[in-house]
Amino acid sequence: MLLGVCGSKCAGKSTVAQYLVEHHGFQRLHLSVPRVSNGTAPASEPAEESVSSDSLQNDGFANQLAVRGKASPPAHSFTSATDLLDFVTKYWRSRWVTTDIHDEAVLDVLSRRPFFILVSVDAPIVIRWRRYQARNSNSSHSSSSSSPASSSSPPTASSLEEFIAESDDHLYSGASGVLPLISRATVRLLNTSSSLAHLYATLGKLDLTNPERLRPSWDNYFMSLASLAAQRSNCMKRAVGCVLVGRERRVISTGYNGTPRGIRNCGEGGCARCNAGMGSGAALATCLCLHAEENALLEAGRERIRDGSVLYCNTCPLPHLLHQDRPGGHQRGCLQSGLQHGRGRPPRSSGALVLSSGSSRL
Numbered sequence: 087m088l089l090g091v092c093g094s095k096c097a098g099k100s101t102v103a104q105y106l107v108e109h110h111g112f113q114r115l116h117l118s119v120p121r122v123s124n125g126t127a128p129a130s131e132p133a134e135e136s137v138s139s140d141s142l143q144n145d146g147f148a149n150q151l152a153v154r155g156k157a158s159p160p161a162h163s164f165t166s167a168t169d170l171l172d173f174v175t176k177y178w179r180s181r182w183v184t185t186d187i188h189d190e191a192v193l194d195v196l197s198r199r200p201f202f203i204l205v206s207v208d209a210p211i212v213i214r215w216r217r218y219q220a221r222n223s224n225s226s227h228s229s230s231s232s233s234p235a236s237s238s239s240p241p242t243a244s245s246l247e248e249f250i251a252e253s254d255d256h257l258y259s260g261a262s263g264v265l266p267l268i269s270r271a272t273v274r275l276l277n278t279s280s281s282l283a284h285l286y287a288t289l290g291k292l293d294l295t296n297p298e299r300l301r302p303s304w305d306n307y308f309m310s311l312a313s314l315a316a317q318r319s320n321c322m323k324r325a326v327g328c329v330l331v332g333r334e335r336r337v338i339s340t341g342y343n344g345t346p347r348g349i350r351n352c353g354e355g356g357c358a359r360c361n362a363g364m365g366s367g368a369a370l371a372t373c374l375c376l377h378a379e380e381n382a383l384l385e386a387g388r389e390r391i392r393d394g395s396v397l398y399c400n401t402c403p404l405p406h407l408l409h410q411d412r413p414g415g416h417q418r419g420c421l422q423s424g425l426q427h428g429r430g431r432p433p434r435s436s437g438a439l440v441l442s443s444g445s446s447r448l
Contacts, residue, residue, distance in 0.1 A: 088115075088174050089183045089294060090196055092267040093207035095249075095256045096214040096221070098277040098285065099185045102207055105289050106183045116163040117170055117186035167195040175199065181295070190266050201300055206271035209278055215249050216280075272299070304335055308398040311340070312378075316400050320344035320351035321375045323360045326401045328378035330386050333394030341381030345374050 089106065091099045106112035162182075164170040174182050178201050187193055187204070196202045209217075257265045268274075273292060279285055298306065308329050316327030319342040326343045350356035357374040376384075379399050383391070 087181050087295065087300065088178070088196065088199065088202045089181075090187045090193070090202065090204045091183065091185045091207060092187050092204065092264055092271065093275075094209070094214065094264070094268075095253045096217040097207040097209045098217075099207050101277075101282070101285065102205065102275065102289065103183045103185050105286055106181070106294070109286070109290075110181060110295050112181040112183040113162065115170055115174070115182050115184040115186070117167060117184060117188070117192065118163070118165045119186075119188060167192040171195055171199065187267055189262060190270075193267055193270065203273065203294070203299055204267070204271045205273045205275060205294065206268040207275045207277050208268070209276065211250060211253065213278060213280065214253065215246050218249055305398075308337075308396070309400065311337070312398045312400045315340045315342045316378070318342045319378070320353050321357070321360060322353040324401070326378040326399065328382040328400075329398040330382045330391070331396045331398065332392060333396075338390050338395065339382045339385035341378045341383075341385055343375055343378045343381070346376055349374060 089112070091102050093099050103112070103114060107114060162173070164173065170184070178199070187196070193204065197204075255263075257263055257268075273294065275288070275292065277285055277288075279288070302310065308331055312327040312329045314327065315329060316325040319325040319327065321343045324343065328341045330338045330340070332338050345352050345356040352360050352375050355361055359369050359373040360375060378401075379397060382397070
C-alpha cells in the first residue's frame, strides 16, 4: 500500500504521515523537489516542512514533534516519481507513505498503481497560522543554539496577511499550486483540532489501512454498479438503480426507474404525475414510471432467479414489488439509502431486506 498525503500549508500533512509510521508500520518515502527553468525549486513550502514543520498542532506539541522529525532521516529518497513507483511496486505489500507529491505529473505517475491512495489534509486559516507561528518559534529556538554558519533559514511570514499570501500561492499558483491535487484526493481530512490526540483519534476512525479502500467488498462493488445504473434513470424526480446478482456473484440483470419502453421518457414529459410535482406517495396509481427493482426482476424473469439471489438497490426497494415475479426460496436485498413514504413519515433506514417465499422483513 502506498499513501500520498497532500494539503494546504501547515494543515498537518507530516503529522498524518508520522501517525502512519508510528501506529501502522508505514515507512516514509522522499521525492526530490523538481527544479524550474532558472534552476531553483518552486517556492511552495520550506524544504524543512517535509520533515516536521506542518506537524505542529500547537505550542504544547512543538518540542515533541520537532524531536520526532529529527529522528526520521530520509532513508528512502528518489529523484523521480518513476523511480519511486518502481521501488514501491517491488515491495507493494509493505506500507509506504509520502508527502512529496509536488504536482499533478507526480500524482499521475503514482495513480497508475491500484494500491495507491491520495489523502488530502486541510484546516482553517487561523489554525494553520498558529501552527506556523509555533513552528517558526521552535525553529528560532533551535537555530539560536547552533552555530551561525549552520542556522540559515528561508524568510518567514511576519504577519497573518503575509501568511495568507503564501498560503494562497501554495494553493493556487499556476506552476506549483496543490489545489488540483486536493480535488483528486480519495480521502479528505479536515484537521481542525489543536490536540494531537484528537487528530490521531480521527485518523483511527478513518481506518486508512482498511483493505477495502484498495479493493471493495462484493457488497460495495455491486452497490456501486447499482449507483451506476441509476445514472441511466429517466425519471425526473428520483434516480434509482438496481442490480440482481446470483449466488455465484454473477450479475443476472440490472434496472433503473423510468417510463416503460415505447413511452416518452419521464424527463421529457412522459409521466404526467411526476412532472406535476406531486408529493411522495400521492396519486401513485397514475404514475407511469416503473421502479428500478421492478425492471431488474422483469428483465431477469422467473427462470433466471434462483435460491440465494441478492438484490442491490441504491434506494430502499418496495416490499410489494419484491413479492412479485419471485420464485420460492430466499433472496437478500442490500440497499444504500432510505426512501421517504408520505409526508411527515421518517425514511426507511438502510439495511438488508431478507425475503422468503412467504414473507419479507427488514
